[in-house]
Amino acid sequence: MSREPVDELIERQRKEPEAVYKERAEIFEDAVNLKTPARTPVALFTCGHFFSKWFKPSVIYFDYGKIKDASLKLIESFPVDFSVMAPAAEGFIFSVAFADAPEIAPTIRFLTGPMHDIVKDKYTRWPGRELPEHLPFQFIGGEYVEPEEYRQLIEGPIDFVNSVVLPRACENLSKPGSALYVKSIARFAFEGSKFTSSLVDINAALAKNYGLPPFPATFAYAPLDFIGDFLRHPTGVMLDIRRHPDLVKQAAEALVEPIVKVGLALKPLGAKYAFIPLHLNEMLPPKLYNEFYWPALKEVILELYKSDIKSFVFFEGDHMPHVDTILELPKGWGIAYFERPKDFIKVYEKLRGHSCVMGGIPVSLLHSGTPKKIDEYVKKLLKATAPNEGLILAPGVAEITPETPDANLKALINAALKYIGENR
Amino acid sequence: MSVSEEFIKSILELDERKALEIARRRLEAGEDPLKILGDLTIAADKIGEKYEKGEFFIADLVMAGEIMKGISELVRPKLKELGKVREVVGKLVIGTVQGDIHDIGKNIAVTMAEAAGFEVIDLGVDVPPEKFVEAIKQYNPNIVGMSCLITVGLESMKKTVDAIKEAGLRDRVKIIIGGGRVDEYAKEYAGADAWTNSAAEGVRIMLKWIREKAR
Numbered sequence: 284m285s286r287e288p289v290d291e292l293i294e295r296q297r298k299e300p301e302a303v304y305k306e307r308a309e310i311f312e313d314a315v316n317l318k319t320p321a322r323t324p325v326a327l328f329t330c331g332h333f334f335s336k337w338f339k340p341s342v343i344y345f346d347y348g349k350i351k352d353a354s355l356k357l358i359e360s361f362p363v364d365f366s367v368m369a370p371a372a373e374g375f376i377f378s379v380a381f382a383d384a385p386e387i388a389p390t391i392r393f394l395t396g397p398m399h400d401i402v403k404d405k406y407t408r409w410p411g412r413e414l415p416e417h418l419p420f421q422f423i424g425g426e427y428v429e430p431e432e433y434r435q436l437i438e439g440p441i442d443f444v445n446s447v448v449l450p451r452a453c454e455n456l457s458k459p460g461s462a463l464y465v466k467s468i469a470r471f472a473f474e475g476s477k478f479t480s481s482l483v484d485i486n487a488a489l490a491k492n493y494g495l496p497p498f499p500a501t502f503a504y505a506p507l508d509f510i511g512d513f514l515r516h517p518t519g520v521m522l523d524i525r526r527h528p529d530l531v532k533q534a535a536e537a538l539v540e541p542i543v544k545v546g547l548a549l550k551p552l553g554a555k556y557a558f559i560p561l562h563l564n565e566m567l568p569p570k571l572y573n574e575f576y577w578p579a580l581k582e583v584i585l586e587l588y589k590s591d592i593k594s595f596v597f598f599e600g601d602h603m604p605h606v607d608t609i610l611e612l613p614k615g616w617g618i619a620y621f622e623r624p625k626d627f628i629k630v631y632e633k634l635r636g637h638s639c640v641m642g643g644i645p646v647s648l649l650h651s652g653t654p655k656k657i658d659e660y661v662k663k664l665l666k667a668t669a670p671n672e673g674l675i676l677a678p679g680v681a682e683i684t685p686e687t688p689d690a691n692l693k694a695l696i697n698a699a700l701k702y703i704g705e706n707r
Numbered sequence: 708m709s710v711s712e713e714f715i716k717s718i719l720e721l722d723e724r725k726a727l728e729i730a731r732r733r734l735e736a737g738e739d740p741l742k743i744l745g746d747l748t749i750a751a752d753k754i755g756e757k758y759e760k761g762e763f764f765i766a767d768l769v770m771a772g773e774i775m776k777g778i779s780e781l782v783r784p785k786l787k788e789l790g791k792v793r794e795v796v797g798k799l800v801i802g803t804v805q806g807d808i809h810d811i812g813k814n815i816a817v818t819m820a821e822a823a824g825f826e827v828i829d830l831g832v833d834v835p836p837e838k839f840v841e842a843i844k845q846y847n848p849n850i851v852g853m854s855c856l857i858t859v860g861l862e863s864m865k866k867t868v869d870a871i872k873e874a875g876l877r878d879r880v881k882i883i884i885g886g887g888r889v890d891e892y893a894k895e896y897a898g899a900d901a902w903t904n905s906a907a908e909g910v911r912i913m914l915k916w917i918r919e920k921a922r
């Protein structure tokens with residue numbers, strides 16, 4: 284068989300990482316700036332499930348050293364252009380708890396296995412703990428706050444999170460001021476800083492060994508998701524919107540400030556993009572989305588934008604019904620990453636020239652398709668979206684499984700290398 | 708518009724206060740509670756239809772479910788008080804399988820089955836196989852329903868059916884599986900009798916089973 288472009292890139296990133304680094308940084312920058320890059324970047328995100336290709340879930344989520352090994356293996360075998368690998372669960376509430384401590388807030392944004400062991404939160408379940416050893420972690424959320432307590436949240440969200448929510452949601456934080464509480468919270472912050480250092484170390488190794496530029500990320504959240512994920516459970520918010528509409532609106536509004544604080548915490552260290560994963564979006568009908576969800580999220584995005592932080596929003600599920608609202612943002616506001624809109628090409632066309640659009644690769648295709656099918660799919664997609672300005676190819680965050688055939692993932696990268704310019 | 712129509716309309720408009728108010732008014736006026744439950748069946752059907760057509764979103768389903776639950780809770784004591792029993796068409800034991808905590812769809816299936824006249828025993832979420840087995844022994848249902856939205860749940864469904872077999876109860880119950888992660892393959896793998904991605908269709912299948920058995 285002849286050597287394919289992806290094989291060349293695998294070799295080249297090892298032999299001349301600096302040149303590849305420059306190339307990747309450029310195509311990414313071009314895409315974000317809505318230009319046509321020399322080739323279409325391919326991105327791969329994982330919350331760690333994919334790493335169980337090499338390590339047991341009960342190991343990979345608890346051993347930062349193994350995370351480094353797995354990350355290097357991943358890029359070595361699958362030379363994508365842009366990647367965020369955080370084998371950790373949603374933990375944004377801890378960042379908000381520390382919103383007034385910018386040196387800590389961003390380091391505890393994700394919950395790792397050891398961090399879960401320290402606070403014993405009920406938001407998540409882990410392999411070898413609440414789950415069998417072979418399963419990836421699960422975020423299950425829960426209901427920790429009553430509708431009557433919205434007022435308290437509105438009056439002081441950070442205090443509310445610290446004094447009411449976390450004591451209920453974390454076994455080891457149940458008695459603020461107790462020895463167990465103090466020990467746990469201090470160890471938690473320490474562990475977060477350890478995890479963050481390990482990520483910095485991993486990024487440096489990826490850049491040095493394989494020419495992968497690190498992603499200068501900071502973190503924010505949609506205020507209504509904050510309420511759904513950490514306080515009231517998604518179904519609780521859905522009912523609150525109709526039963527206590529004013530309280531929900533005020534609560535979302537009150538959360539904008541602390542969320543923006545967290546988002547700006549990493550700015551002095553060079554962060555450029557705030558990662559914002561959405562959850563409730565596809566579950567809300569447009570009328571409720573436009574009235575309760577979008578305004579506060581938009582405010583977060585615009586506030587950060589004013590401070591030169593672009594947003595990198597993950598639109599979970601099918602965001603088709605709400606896609607027009609994105610056009611309310613200033614042109615070049617950031618990256619819109621779509622998980623599985625009903626029609627990706629239509630979404631791209633709508634946002635073309637306004638937003639950098641990321642996504643387009645169904646996880647099921649990678650999982651069950653063949654290299655040939657994937658090649659044809661990507662070719663068709665790139666043709667339909669030619670000249671591909673402001674486009675980044677990616678499967679949804681919702682987990683490439685470890686069973687995904689290597690040849691399929693390579694075929695995706697290969698196709699993006701092949702179908703450029705005239706070849707599209 | 709008749710009271711009945713207005714009642715159904717208020718449910719479809721997700722106007723909780725109005726729907727509950729009309730239900731209360733109808734009960735106070737001495738109307739047959741069974742008639743109110745009949746209207747609930749019609750509303751539940753229409754809600755399922757709207758979701759399938761993309762007119763309703765998940766948040767709408769959740770609200771509709773709450774409203775219907777609230778109405779059933781109003782009507783039930785009245786039925787008892789009148790010494791009336793609604794004719795129970797069949798008994799359903801239902802739960803979301805072990806490892807899975809998604810319950811929005813399951814709750815809708817519960818509401819719609821109740822509206823259609825089933826007595827429903829809801830075991831909740833993350834239900835281990837033993838709990839299904841115990842419930843079958845205790846309640847002697849015609850049908851067992853399992854809800855599953857995540858891939859991990861496939862194994863749990865299989866384990867549950869196996870446990871039911873081991874307990875020698877498989878012949879006593881029909882088994883239906885529902886939820887986003889079920890299909891023909893899942894049905895075969897788990898050893899269930901039917902599968903569905905729609906509560907309305909599920910209820911139709913269950914009613915068919917009951918009719919077949921009556922014959």
Ligand code: B12
Pocket residue numbers: 420421422423424517518565566600681755765768801806807808809810811812813815816851852853854855856857858859883884885886887888903904905906907909910
């Ligand atoms: C809401 C939601 C959540 C909520 C759950 C809230 C709740 N209380 O249910 C939260 C945020 C907690 C959550 C958590 C997780 N989720 Co989730 N979630 C969803 C979401 C967005 C919607 C599911 C839903 O409610 N659908 C609407 C209902 C009405 O549909 P339905 O269940 O199919 O029900 C209908 C019919 O099937 C039928 N029916 C259902 N059950 C039954 C039973 C019987 C007997 C009958 C007759 C009929 C019937 O009736 C309904 C009406 O017609 C889906 C994505 C999606 N859009 O589907 C992901 C999704 C199901 N989740 C997913 C995942 C992975 C998770 C997590 C593991 C995430 C993580 N990594 O931590 C966790 C863990 C959960 C766990 N252990 O179970 C994946 C599953 C992927 C897979 N194949 O395994 C999905 C598909 C998202 C995705 N694309 O990745 N989730």
